[in-house]
Amino acid sequence: MANTVKLNIDGIDVSIEAGKTVLDAAKKLNIHIPTLCYHEDLCVAGNCRVCVVEQEGVKNLVASCAMPAQDGMVIHTNTHKVRNARRHVVELLLSEHNADCTKCYKNTRCELQDLAGEMVINEHMFLDLVPDKNYTIDNLSPAIIKDDSKCIRCQRCVRTCDELQHVSALGVAYKGEHMKISTFFENPMYEVVCTNCGQCVIRCPTGALVEKNYLDNVWDAIYDEDKHVIVQTAPATRIALGEDLGMEAGSIVTGKMAAALRRLGFDSVLDTDFTADLTIMEEGTELLTRLKRALVDKDPTVKLPMTTSCSPGWIKFIEHMYPEYLENVSTCKSPQQMFGALAKTYYAEKRGIDPAKIVSVSIMPCTAKKFEANRPEMRDSGYQDVDMGLTTRELAVMIKQAGIDFKELPDEKFDSLMGKSSGAAVIFGATGGVMEAALRTAYEIVTGREVPFKNLNITPVRGMEGVKEAAVKIENVLPAWSFLEGVELKTVVAHGLTNANKVMQAVKNGTADWHFIEIMACPGGCLGGGGQPIPTTPEIRKKRAEAIYREDAGMAIRKSHENPEIKQIYEEFLEEPLSHKSHWLLHTHYQARKRE
Amino acid sequence: MPNTKLKRVDIIFSEDCVYKDVLADNLKKSNEDILKDILDSGLRGRGGAGFPTGLKWKFTSQETEEEKYVVCNADEGEPGTFKDREILTRVPLKVFGGMAICAKVIGAKHGYVYLRGEYQFLKADLEKALEEFHSFVKELGFDFQIHILMGSGAYICGEESALFESMEGKRGEPRNKPPYPTISGFRNKPTVINNVETLVYAFMICRIGAGKFHELGTTDSRGSKVFSISGDTPIAGIYELELGMSLEDFVEEFGDGDTKAVQVGGASGFCVPRKKFKDTIIGFEGVPTGGSMMLFNSSRSMYNVLKNYVEFFEEESCGQCTPCRVGCQQLKKGIEAIKKGEKSAHYLDTLQKLADTMKVSSKCGLGQSVANSFSSIVDNFREEMIY
Numbered sequence: 013m014a015n016t017v018k019l020n021i022d023g024i025d026v027s028i029e030a031g032k033t034v035l036d037a038a039k040k041l042n043i044h045i046p047t048l049c050y051h052e053d054l055c056v057a058g059n060c061r062v063c064v065v066e067q068e069g070v071k072n073l074v075a076s077c078a079m080p081a082q083d084g085m086v087i088h089t090n091t092h093k094v095r096n097a098r099r100h101v102v103e104l105l106l107s108e109h110n111a112d113c114t115k116c117y118k119n120t121r122c123e124l125q126d127l128a129g130e131m132v133i134n135e136h137m138f139l140d141l142v143p144d145k146n147y148t149i150d151n152l153s154p155a156i157i158k159d160d161s162k163c164i165r166c167q168r169c170v171r172t173c174d175e176l177q178h179v180s181a182l183g184v185a186y187k188g189e190h191m192k193i194s195t196f197f198e199n200p201m202y203e204v205v206c207t208n209c210g211q212c213v214i215r216c217p218t219g220a221l222v223e224k225n226y227l228d229n230v231w232d233a234i235y236d237e238d239k240h241v242i243v244q245t246a247p248a249t250r251i252a253l254g255e256d257l258g259m260e261a262g263s264i265v266t267g268k269m270a271a272a273l274r275r276l277g278f279d280s281v282l283d284t285d286f287t288a289d290l291t292i293m294e295e296g297t298e299l300l301t302r303l304k305r306a307l308v309d310k311d312p313t314v315k316l317p318m319t320t321s322c323s324p325g326w327i328k329f330i331e332h333m334y335p336e337y338l339e340n341v342s343t344c345k346s347p348q349q350m351f352g353a354l355a356k357t358y359y360a361e362k363r364g365i366d367p368a369k370i371v372s373v374s375i376m377p378c379t380a381k382k383f384e385a386n387r388p389e390m391r392d393s394g395y396q397d398v399d400m401g402l403t404t405r406e407l408a409v410m411i412k413q414a415g416i417d418f419k420e421l422p423d424e425k426f427d428s429l430m431g432k433s434s435g436a437a438v439i440f441g442a443t444g445g446v447m448e449a450a451l452r453t454a455y456e457i458v459t460g461r462e463v464p465f466k467n468l469n470i471t472p473v474r475g476m477e478g479v480k481e482a483a484v485k486i487e488n489v490l491p492a493w494s495f496l497e498g499v500e501l502k503t504v505v506a507h508g509l510t511n512a513n514k515v516m517q518a519v520k521n522g523t524a525d526w527h528f529i530e531i532m533a534c535p536g537g538c539l540g541g542g543g544q545p546i547p548t549t550p551e552i553r554k555k556r557a558e559a560i561y562r563e564d565a566g567m568a569i570r571k572s573h574e575n576p577e578i579k580q581i582y583e584e585f586l587e588e589p590l591s592h593k594s595h596w597l598l599h600t601h602y603q604a605r606k607r608e
Numbered sequence: 609m610p611n612t613k614l615k616r617v618d619i620i621f622s623e624d625c626v627y628k629d630v631l632a633d634n635l636k637k638s639n640e641d642i643l644k645d646i647l648d649s650g651l652r653g654r655g656g657a658g659f660p661t662g663l664k665w666k667f668t669s670q671e672t673e674e675e676k677y678v679v680c681n682a683d684e685g686e687p688g689t690f691k692d693r694e695i696l697t698r699v700p701l702k703v704f705g706g707m708a709i710c711a712k713v714i715g716a717k718h719g720y721v722y723l724r725g726e727y728q729f730l731k732a733d734l735e736k737a738l739e740e741f742h743s744f745v746k747e748l749g750f751d752f753q754i755h756i757l758m759g760s761g762a763y764i765c766g767e768e769s770a771l772f773e774s775m776e777g778k779r780g781e782p783r784n785k786p787p788y789p790t791i792s793g794f795r796n797k798p799t800v801i802n803n804v805e806t807l808v809y810a811f812m813i814c815r816i817g818a819g820k821f822h823e824l825g826t827t828d829s830r831g832s833k834v835f836s837i838s839g840d841t842p843i844a845g846i847y848e849l850e851l852g853m854s855l856e857d858f859v860e861e862f863g864d865g866d867t868k869a870v871q872v873g874g875a876s877g878f879c880v881p882r883k884k885f886k887d888t889i890i891g892f893e894g895v896p897t898g899g900s901m902m903l904f905n906s907s908r909s910m911y912n913v914l915k916n917y918v919e920f921f922e923e924e925s926c927g928q929c930t931p932c933r934v935g936c937q938q939l940k941k942g943i944e945a946i947k948k949g950e951k952s953a954h955y956l957d958t959l960q961k962l963a964d965t966m967k968v969s970s971k972c973g974l975g976q977s978v979a980n981s982f983s984s985i986v987d988n989f990r991e992e993m994i995y
């Protein structure tokens with residue numbers, strides 16, 4: 013027991029691992045201490061001071077989130093002194109805060125509001141400081157709105173962007189009364205290095221950082237008789253949406269989600285998972301082609317390792333941070349954008365609908381997808397390929413607005429033509445999933461046999477470790493692929509841009525010999541995306557991941573190339589992977605950006 | 609000098625020693641002997657908090673990390689304090705000497721002087737002194753180097769953990785404590801950080817012996833201290849005085865005959881009104897000071913004095929923690945509103961409670977000490993706040 017400490021909180025003895033905090037110890041006893049700046053995923057800041065408690069023998073109060081638990085400590089969490097201080101802290105925050113709750117996007121979903129509610133604040137103790145502040149709202153970005161008048165300066169966003177994402181688009185500027193969260197030279201978010209990943213958004217306790225919502229635009233389209241509104245849902249939405257609708261983390265709600273979308277009035281309820289399978293066909297073939305050019309043709313211009321391209325946060329990151337490696341990125345569009353391009357071409361053609369009348373909506377676990385949908389190059393269908401990208405959270409809001417009792421909905425299926433998918437597509441939602449899906453297909457194409465992993469579960473690329481390496485030896489190949497005989501395919505998977513950066517550093521230093529790199533901008537992959545239900549914690553992400561692998565295991569088809577609609581689209585429209593048509597609709601290019 | 613109740617001391621600036629000899633002698637002594645001297649002397653930090661210097665050195669020496677640092681805090685930013693500037697100008701080699709002895713005791717190879725941005729003009733002379741110092745320690749075969757870093761111009765960077773952040777190239781925001789610098793300071797390595805004056809006293813204790821220092825002052829406040837005396841006094845300036853004097857004696861000597869209050873310890877210190885001069889001891893048992901003594905005569909508006917202090921804190925707060933960032937704004941706006949009659953006099957009580965909260969719940973010494981001047985001025989000059 014050398015590594016545990018014993019303390020007493022509110023009269024109860026508790027033992028806890030050394031290195032844990034007083035807050036952790038209180039949690040162990042189910043004693044609730046309010047917090048604002050604390051977040052499980054981040055370094056401790058200790059700046060909001062709402063978590064203060066009394067420690068016997070110490071004159072001042074201590075911040076429980078920052079105070080290491082020590083042997084013999086006697087702590088009181090609910091004394092007059094503590095109550096006064098916490099009350100003052102919340103009152104002070106409110107006095108600086110544009111507390112216009114009824115007009116706030118976070119109304120009813122805000123940690124500050126909850127705390128004020130808990131404290132029953134009827135009348136303000138202090139002077140209103142807001143009129144003297146020159147607060148600004150930055151709503152120029154298609155993805156994220158930053159409203160300084162709602163900011164409590166907890167710096168969760170700053171720590172997120174720095175620690176988890178290695179971007180540091182947000183920082184602290186000025187001091188004293190002028191202290192604020194700022195970007196480089198206070199430029200709009202749209203113009204700085206921000207990747208639009210939204211990780212700050214899901215950790216902001218208030219309405220200071222939120223996604224730009226397109227709720228009204230989508231409702232308007234739905235109600236417009238003239239429009240054919242189709243919707244696609246990303247792999248990670250179906251295992252998280254329930255959280256915002258009163259269900260446990262880890263609930264699989266694929267069928268209910270399809271039913272809800274239909275009741276909301278979408279004309280066709282389709283699935284991004286279909287284009288996830290398509291991505292595997294295109295990206296897998298692209299990888300094999302690059303390998304052939306490198307190994308057989310000895311072409312010095314071929315770029316390896318190849319990285320995945322389905323995470324638009326990652327794309328913007330590499331455009332800013334490693335523009336010299338843009339040719340290493342797969343030219344495949346993300347599944348959202350492949351879907352968008354096909355919706356207004358293949359789908360329109362097959363269904364006999366004028367593409368000008370199609371409104372294409374996506375439901376994504378992601379805020380970067382909003383930015384991506386607005387990229388000027390994403391108009392290959394002749395129209396904006398994806399008109400509106402919503403987050404999982406926005407879909408939950410729509411479902412509530414429509415008065416749907418989500419939990420009681422029956423399970424329904426997606427509509428067909430771009431609605432069928434495989435288990436390989438579902439796992440796109442978890443870190444390592446694209447790699448696993450690609451290996452399931454590529455290995456089989458090359459050898460004619462299934463990947464040599466039990467139940468097709470490629471466990472080395474699963475799990476929450478930041479950087480995961482895996483190698484697959486390719487043996488007894490089919491004649492067409494003889495150049496791959498005996499090759500050990502080396503792969504690496506990273507999630508969260510700080511880990512992505514580590515991988516890219518290794519590539520840059522020449523210390524890596526990988527062929528294929530999977531990168532997802534968000535911790536845990538899309539399941540931890542910036543558009544997912546709030547809160548996010550390691551525990552919640554773990555449950556979402558388990559749900560994803562459960563969903564995969566339960567699917568009849570688990571390999572992308574076996575999806576019948578994939579076979580159909582190649583037969584009827586695309587011809588073959590990397591065909592002229594697929595280059596036109598499914599592939600893209602990137603642009604170098606400044607690093608500020 | 610008409611009055612000699614206050615004992616002048618000449619330790620800091622005394623020229624009766626050759627720093628080279630002191631340094632050479634002490635580098636030969638055992639660490640235990642040096643630590644014993646510093647501990648026995650009763651020397652406490654002169655930067656404000658008054659932590660026993662010997663203990664600080666001892667704790668750091670006990671850490672097993674390979675890499676350790678000694679840092680000289682020369683960020684002197686407390687309004688009304690200018691004694692470190694004087695020390696650095698007149699006896700820089702004693703400052704370096706103190707750092708070297710500390711480095712020997714704790715096992716550091718690098719020392720840093722974090723110099724207030726506004727003291728840029730001192731840098732060239734300091735560099736020159738440093739050259740001499742470096743060549744001498746090299747002669748002695750002692751592996752120690754001092755670097756001068758310029759401060760960023762923010763008062764908060766004088767707070768030790770914000771200072772380390774600033775030294776590391778980050779924004780000067782105070783860290784959570786614990787861990788304390790003796791365990792995790794500059795670059796998260798064990799670090800001794802001392803005020804300029806503390807280091808010189810440590811050096812001189814090694815020269816004159818713990819006893820000579822210990823003789824001076826009182827039980828809680830041993831030795832002497834350098835004071836920056838300003839305000840309504842005919843003889844403003846730097847004085848080295850024995851600790852433990854009564855404020856009455858002090859005012860008798862430095863006042864202009866009409867002193868109504870003395871601000872002891874600068875903006876973050878306490879305001880003592882005339883009626884309490886007699887019972888106030890200057891030292892850790894009474895009212896401590898980092899060195900600043902500011903006298904106010906009856907022509908001064910204590911409202912204006914307080915407003916200046918609160919404005920200073922409102923601006924100099926790093927802004928990270930709620931009680932300090934917002935509390936300072938509320939205190940300032942609050943006293944203004946009362947003065948203008950927009951808020952009733954009772955609101956002063958609300959503000960007093962707020963100041964108490966700032967004291968117990970702010971993250972660092974800045975926010976924690978705003979209440980010192982606020983409460984002592986409001987308590988003693990309540991009428992001046994209202995009318």
Ligand SMILES: Cc1cc2nc3c(=O)[nH]c(=O)nc-3n(C[C@H](O)[C@H](O)[C@H](O)COP(=O)(O)O)c2cc1C
Pocket residue numbers: 652653654655656657658659661681682683684685686763764765766767768769801802803804806807972973974
């Ligand atoms: C806001 C603030 C400002 C400070 N400024 C200084 C300073 O300018 N110089 C200084 O020596 N100590 C300053 N201190 C105290 C230091 O944090 C630290 O206690 C001191 O450098 C330790 O040295 P000492 O033990 O020799 O006093 C400041 C503390 C606070 C809270």
Ligand code: SF4
Pocket residue numbers: 109110111112113114116117118119120121122123124125162218219220
């Ligand atoms: S951020 Fe929270 S407290 Fe502030 S206005 Fe919005 S809902 Fe209300």
Ligand code: SF4
Pocket residue numbers: 156172173177179180181182205206207208209210211212213
């Ligand atoms: S969206 Fe992502 S990259 Fe942009 S500021 Fe937030 S955390 Fe940083």
Ligand code: SF4
Pocket residue numbers: 162163164165166167168169170193212215216217218220221
């Ligand atoms: S924007 Fe949000 S996360 Fe960032 S400091 Fe403000 S309240 Fe905290």
Ligand code: SF4
Pocket residue numbers: 764781782924925926927928929930932933970971972973974975976
């Ligand atoms: S007390 Fe003031 S200076 Fe200190 S950390 Fe808090 S805001 Fe910054």
Ligand code: FES
Pocket residue numbers: 046047048049050057058059060061062063064075076077078
């Ligand atoms: S939660 Fe502990 S200081 Fe903010």
